[in-house]
Amino acid sequence: MDKNEDIADQYAENRKMSPQELAAKLDADLDTFINGLEKKAYTEGWPEDRWQEEMEKHPFFMTKAPEPGAELSPLMQGIQQLKYDEDENTPEDLAKAYKDDGNFNFKCKKYRHAIIAYTEGIKKKCSDNDLNAQLYNNRAASNFFLQNYRSCLNDCLAALKLKEDYPKALQRAAECLFHIRNFDECIKYCDKIIAGEHSNKLITDLREKAVAGKKADERDKRKQKAAEKKEEKQSNALLEAVRDRKIKFKGKVAESATLKLSDLEPQFPDAMRSHVKIDESGRLVWPVIFMYPEYKLTDFIQCFHEDATFESMLIEVFSDYPEWDHEKKYTPNQVCIYFEDENERMHKIPNNWSLGKALTHSKYTLQGGTPGFIILVSGSDAEKMYLK
Numbered sequence: 001m002d003k004n005e006d007i008a009d010q011y012a013e014n015r016k017m018s019p020q021e022l023a024a025k026l027d028a029d030l031d032t033f034i035n036g037l038e039k040k041a042y043t044e045g046w047p048e049d050r051w052q053e054e055m056e057k058h059p060f061f062m063t064k065a066p067e068p069g070a071e072l073s074p075l076m077q078g079i080q081q082l083k084y085d086e087d088e089n090t091p092e093d094l095a096k097a098y099k100d101d102g103n104f105n106f107k108c109k110k111y112r113h114a115i116i117a118y119t120e121g122i123k124k125k126c127s128d129n130d131l132n133a134q135l136y137n138n139r140a141a142s143n144f145f146l147q148n149y150r151s152c153l154n155d156c157l158a159a160l161k162l163k164e165d166y167p168k169a170l171q172r173a174a175e176c177l178f179h180i181r182n183f184d185e186c187i188k189y190c191d192k193i194i195a196g197e198h199s200n201k202l203i204t205d206l207r208e209k210a211v212a213g214k215k216a217d218e219r220d221k222r223k224q225k226a227a228e229k230k231e232e233k234q235s236n237a238l239l240e241a242v243r244d245r246k247i248k249f250k251g252k253v254a255e256s257a258t259l260k261l262s263d264l265e266p267q268f269p270d271a272m273r274s275h276v277k278i279d280e281s282g283r284l285v286w287p288v289i290f291m292y293p294e295y296k297l298t299d300f301i302q303c304f305h306e307d308a309t310f311e312s313m314l315i316e317v318f319s320d321y322p323e324w325d326h327e328k329k330y331t332p333n334q335v336c337i338y339f340e341d342e343n344e345r346m347h348k349i350p351n352n353w354s355l356g357k358a359l360t361h362s363k364y365t366l367q368g369g370t371p372g373f374i375i376l377v378s379g380s381d382a383e384k385m386y387l388k
Contacts, residue, residue, distance in 0.1 A: 092127070099118065099134060102114040102121065102135075119139065129163065136159035144172055149180050156170075171202070186206070242264070248366065263368075264368075265369055266368055279305075285305050285306070288304040288313075288370065289371070291375065293376070306355050310355070335378065336351075337351060358373070
């Protein structure tokens with residue numbers, strides 16, 4: 001019996017059955033067929049322990065865009081290739097695709113990612129000036145939120161070259177100019193916007209702030225100029241006073257017209273912030289160093305008036321016995337004052353001499369802006385050894 005005869009007999013048999021019997025038989029036949037299929041595990045799906053991770057990779061289910069440089073799933077790579085393939089898309093299509101990406105990142109407040117997307121769109125150099133202007137304007141907005149005001153301004157100007165009187169670009173350019181304190185240009189842009197849009201309160205307020213900022217800057221510049229002029233006058237008076245005293249400097253003489261402020265710069269570390277000054281009466285006040293070679297220590301006197309005597313300064317310095325003076329021998333009446341000349345010869349100064357008189361000693365040479373003197377106990381072994 002061939003296959004056709006089997007089918008005919010089966011058909012005849014089925015016609016003799018009631019609808020209920022036929023339905024039951026069909027169910028039984030389906031079960032028999034399914035049970036007869038080869039049983040094997042399904043391996044094409046996502047593992048149970050990583051299903052959420054795999055979902056995030058799938059472009060239809062991911063909740064956030066991939067980070068730049070991140071590894072992409074094959075499906076995502078395929079979609080990106082379709083979207084960004086230069087063979088499949090025109091420069092206009094690509095520029096719009098990157099603009100959409102930038103807008104998405106901008107809405108998510110990922111301004112740096114948005115800047116990358118808008119930049120890629122600009123690089124396509126499409127022929128649609130309106131689209132290019134939008135890319136520059138949108139990148140300007142991203143830079144603005146990152147407080148990159150100069151970059152934002154440059155993008156606004158680029159957008160305005162492509163699309164003159166672009167309202168958003170004009171307004172943002174004015175805001176950037178205010179933030180970089182270019183108040184004159186800010187006022188010009190505000191005037192241009194107000195001329196075509198009289199009811200823009202934000203720009204009206206911005207213009208008022210720019211006018212106030214300009215006045216404040218002009219006032220500060222006047223103050224700075226006056227302060228510089230005053231400082232220059234004081235510096236010239238100081239140099240003239242030093243020249244008048246004919247103080248000798250190492251390597252040059254003070255009365256030389258070449259004496260500069262830099263010649264008065266302190267070289268001793270503790271005196272770096274203390275400079276010789278001139279008071280209201282035209283007298284000099286010096287920073288001075290007292291050196292104690294016996295103990296290899298120093299004292300720094302910040303303000304030593306040229307008319308004050310060494311004796312008066314020693315009384316102030318030794319009003320209490322120094323901690324290092326265990327023998328309590330360093331007193332104003334027991335110490336002697338010396339200085340070294342350029343040939344390393346010692347010269348003694350009377351305690352009742354003023355600082356000004358010591359500085360004009362024929363053998364005294366000043367190095368830098370900090371006079372230095374050696375203090376030794378009179379008749380002590382340390383004095384004898386040092387002088388020898």
